[in-house]
Amino acid sequence: MCGFGGYFGTVRDGRALLKGMTAAIAHRGPDEQGFFTAEAAGLGHARLSIVGLSDGQQPMSDATGELTIAFNGEIFNYVELREELRAKGRHFRTGSDTEVILHLYDAMGEDCVSLLNGDFAFALWDGRRRRMVLARDRMGVRPLFYTRQGERFYFASEVKALLQVPGVAAELDPVALDQIFTLWAPIAPRTAFRDVWELEPASLMIVQEGSVSTRSYWSLDYPDREVPPRHRDEREAAEELRALLTDATRIRMRADVPVGSYLSGGLDSSITSALAAGMAPGGLRTFSVTFDSAEHDESAFQLEMARALGTQHSSVACGAGDIAAVFPEVIRFTERPILRTAPAPLYKLSGLVREARLKVVLTGEGADEIFAGYDIFKEARVRRFCGRQPGSRIRPHLFRKLYPYLPGLRQQSAEYLASFFGADGSGLEDPLFSHRPRLDGTAATKLFFSGDLRATLSGYDAAEELAARLPAAFARWHPLHQAQYLEARFLLPGYILSSQGDRMAMAHGIEGRFPFLDHRLVEFAAGLPPQMKLKGLVEKHILRDATKDLLPPAIGRRPKQPYRAPDSQSFVGPGARDYVGAMLGSAAIGAGGLFNPKAVAKLHEKCSRQPASGFRDNAAFVGILSTQLWLAAFTGAGQATAKAA
Known part of the structure; x- marks a missing residue:
C-alpha cells in the first residue's frame, strides 16, 4: 500500500510539484518517497513497504527505462504471474509485485489488468507511445482521482495531493452533496470537489496528447432470472465456496511483514480470522473496537472468537467522546461529508494496529454484498411479498x-x-425498489438545505441519476440480485471501501485486505441461486454452511448485527467539543451558505435536549457537521468563526 501522484503535460518545475503532492499524502507511505520526471510526464510515490522490502522502491522503471510505474496496492497472484513470465524468458531484477505489472504491460499492453488478482491503482508512463495509463481494481478498493488544467492532466491517490496543483481550488460540488444526502456517497466519477473526478472501479484510462479515453475491463454480472442456475447442488456449491475463500485468504497472507486481522465479533471477520489463524506463522494478532453502549458493543463475541482461535487480541475502546475527538481528522481523511460516524472508530482501530507495529490486516468487508447479508435484502423480500399478498x-x-x-x-x-x-404494493417495478425506503428516508435530510442550495439543485434527482446508470441487463435479474448490485457497485466502493475502508486505514499507514472481494469469489457468488444466499429470512445461508466448522456455534448462528456507532449523541451533552457549537452556529452555517441556520439551530437544540432516536435527525446532524468540517478543512470557510469561538 502506498500513495502516488503525477501529471501528463508540460509542467514548470515538475519535480517540485511532485514533492508537494507526495508530501500531502505521506501518511499513505511513511517508509520512503521517490520521483520520476520525463519531458511531459511525472510520477511521485510515497511507499508503505510490504512486499519486496529492500528492492521495491518506486516509481519503478523497466530495464529499458521506457516504462515507469507508480503503484498503490497489492497484486496477490504476483508469484504465479512471475513464474509464468519467467517460463517465457522474462528476467526479474526485484522480488516485488510492482515489477510483475511492468513485464505484463510490456507483453500485453493495458489488457494485462485482466490477469491481476489484487487491490490496486496505478499510473504507468509508456515512453514509447508517450501516454499515461491509469487503472483501478475491479471492486474499487484502492482510490484514484484526477483533474485537468487546460492541456495538463493531474492524478493522485487522494484529492489533497491534487490541491497542491496551482489553479486547483477546493470547491464543493452541490450535486455531489445532494447525492451524499440521498445515496450516502457521490456517484462516481463525481467527487465532493467540483472538477475533481474519480476513476471508476474496473476502469482503464489512457491519457495522451489531445485525448483522454476511458473504458471498463470487467463488470459485475448476474444470470437472467429465467436461466437455470449453474449451481444446483448446495453441498457442491458450499465446497467450491470454501475452496475459493480459503485460497483468497491464502494469497492475501502474502507479505514480507506480519499480517493481522480485524475481528468485529460478527460472522465475516470471524471467518477470515479463522482461516488466517491457520496460515499465520507464529500466530495471528486480532484487533477490535469496543463501545460503551450495549446496543453497539460486540466485545463478548470478539473475545469468544479470539479465545477459540488462540489469537493475541487487542481492542480499543470508543465512547461518544472519543468519536467527537477524532471526527475533524476523520473528515480530513474521508475528503467528503458523511452521514454516519461509523468511520471514526475504524480510524481509532487502525491507529491501534499501527501502535502494534503491524502494517497489514485482513477484514471481512464484502461478504454482506456478495452473499446477501444486509437487512435491506430481507426487508425488500418482505416488502415485495406483502405488496403482492396484501x-x-x-x-x-x-x-x-x-x-x-x-x-x-x-x-x-x-x-x-x-x-x-x-x-x-406500490413501486414493485421500480428498479430501485429494494432501496427506495432508504433513499427516501435519507433524502429527508435535505429539508435542512438552504434556499439557495435548493434553487441550485432544482429539478435534479440523485436517485433518478442512479437508476439511469444501471446496466441494460439489470431488469432481467432476480430482485435479490438487483439489490445486491446496487450495494456492490455503488455503496461498497462509494462509502464502505472508501470512507470506512481505505481512508481510515491509510490515515495511519495500514493496508486492509479483503478476501471476500477476490474477484473469483465475487463472480462465483453472483452466479449462485438467490435461495442459497438468502434462504427465507436467513442471510448468508451458504456462507454459514460452508464455514460452520470454523466457528463457535454462538458466532456461526448469530444473526447479522450491522456495524454502527453513536451518531448525534457523540457531539452533545456534558463535555461536548467546542468545535461542534462553532461549526453549527448561525455565523458558520450562514457563511457556508449550504444549510438553513434556523433549522440547524433547532436540530442542534433538539439533539442536545435528548438523544435523537430517528434516522433522519441523526443523519442530518452528522451530515451537516461533517459538511461544515469539510468546508473548514479544505476551503477555509468557517475556520475563523471556529477559532473565534
Whole structure:
C-alpha cells in the first residue's frame, strides 16, 4: 500500500510539484518517497513497504527505462504471474509485485489488468507511445482521482495531493452533496470537489496528447432470472465456496511483514480470522473496537472468537467522546461529508494496529454484498411479498422478524409497520425498489438545505441519476440480485471501501485486505441461486454452511448485527467539543451558505435536549457537521468563526 501522484503535460518545475503532492499524502507511505520526471510526464510515490522490502522502491522503471510505474496496492497472484513470465524468458531484477505489472504491460499492453488478482491503482508512463495509463481494481478498493488544467492532466491517490496543483481550488460540488444526502456517497466519477473526478472501479484510462479515453475491463454480472442456475447442488456449491475463500485468504497472507486481522465479533471477520489463524506463522494478532453502549458493543463475541482461535487480541475502546475527538481528522481523511460516524472508530482501530507495529490486516468487508447479508435484502423480500399478498396475516410477523436488534418495532401496530416499510404494493417495478425506503428516508435530510442550495439543485434527482446508470441487463435479474448490485457497485466502493475502508486505514499507514472481494469469489457468488444466499429470512445461508466448522456455534448462528456507532449523541451533552457549537452556529452555517441556520439551530437544540432516536435527525446532524468540517478543512470557510469561538 502506498500513495502516488503525477501529471501528463508540460509542467514548470515538475519535480517540485511532485514533492508537494507526495508530501500531502505521506501518511499513505511513511517508509520512503521517490520521483520520476520525463519531458511531459511525472510520477511521485510515497511507499508503505510490504512486499519486496529492500528492492521495491518506486516509481519503478523497466530495464529499458521506457516504462515507469507508480503503484498503490497489492497484486496477490504476483508469484504465479512471475513464474509464468519467467517460463517465457522474462528476467526479474526485484522480488516485488510492482515489477510483475511492468513485464505484463510490456507483453500485453493495458489488457494485462485482466490477469491481476489484487487491490490496486496505478499510473504507468509508456515512453514509447508517450501516454499515461491509469487503472483501478475491479471492486474499487484502492482510490484514484484526477483533474485537468487546460492541456495538463493531474492524478493522485487522494484529492489533497491534487490541491497542491496551482489553479486547483477546493470547491464543493452541490450535486455531489445532494447525492451524499440521498445515496450516502457521490456517484462516481463525481467527487465532493467540483472538477475533481474519480476513476471508476474496473476502469482503464489512457491519457495522451489531445485525448483522454476511458473504458471498463470487467463488470459485475448476474444470470437472467429465467436461466437455470449453474449451481444446483448446495453441498457442491458450499465446497467450491470454501475452496475459493480459503485460497483468497491464502494469497492475501502474502507479505514480507506480519499480517493481522480485524475481528468485529460478527460472522465475516470471524471467518477470515479463522482461516488466517491457520496460515499465520507464529500466530495471528486480532484487533477490535469496543463501545460503551450495549446496543453497539460486540466485545463478548470478539473475545469468544479470539479465545477459540488462540489469537493475541487487542481492542480499543470508543465512547461518544472519543468519536467527537477524532471526527475533524476523520473528515480530513474521508475528503467528503458523511452521514454516519461509523468511520471514526475504524480510524481509532487502525491507529491501534499501527501502535502494534503491524502494517497489514485482513477484514471481512464484502461478504454482506456478495452473499446477501444486509437487512435491506430481507426487508425488500418482505416488502415485495406483502405488496403482492396484501391480505396475508403473516405480514406483521414478517416485519417484526426483520430487525431483532430494534426491540421498539415489536410493539408497533401492523398498520404502522406496513407504512414504515412501505409495503403498500406500490413501486414493485421500480428498479430501485429494494432501496427506495432508504433513499427516501435519507433524502429527508435535505429539508435542512438552504434556499439557495435548493434553487441550485432544482429539478435534479440523485436517485433518478442512479437508476439511469444501471446496466441494460439489470431488469432481467432476480430482485435479490438487483439489490445486491446496487450495494456492490455503488455503496461498497462509494462509502464502505472508501470512507470506512481505505481512508481510515491509510490515515495511519495500514493496508486492509479483503478476501471476500477476490474477484473469483465475487463472480462465483453472483452466479449462485438467490435461495442459497438468502434462504427465507436467513442471510448468508451458504456462507454459514460452508464455514460452520470454523466457528463457535454462538458466532456461526448469530444473526447479522450491522456495524454502527453513536451518531448525534457523540457531539452533545456534558463535555461536548467546542468545535461542534462553532461549526453549527448561525455565523458558520450562514457563511457556508449550504444549510438553513434556523433549522440547524433547532436540530442542534433538539439533539442536545435528548438523544435523537430517528434516522433522519441523526443523519442530518452528522451530515451537516461533517459538511461544515469539510468546508473548514479544505476551503477555509468557517475556520475563523471556529477559532473565534
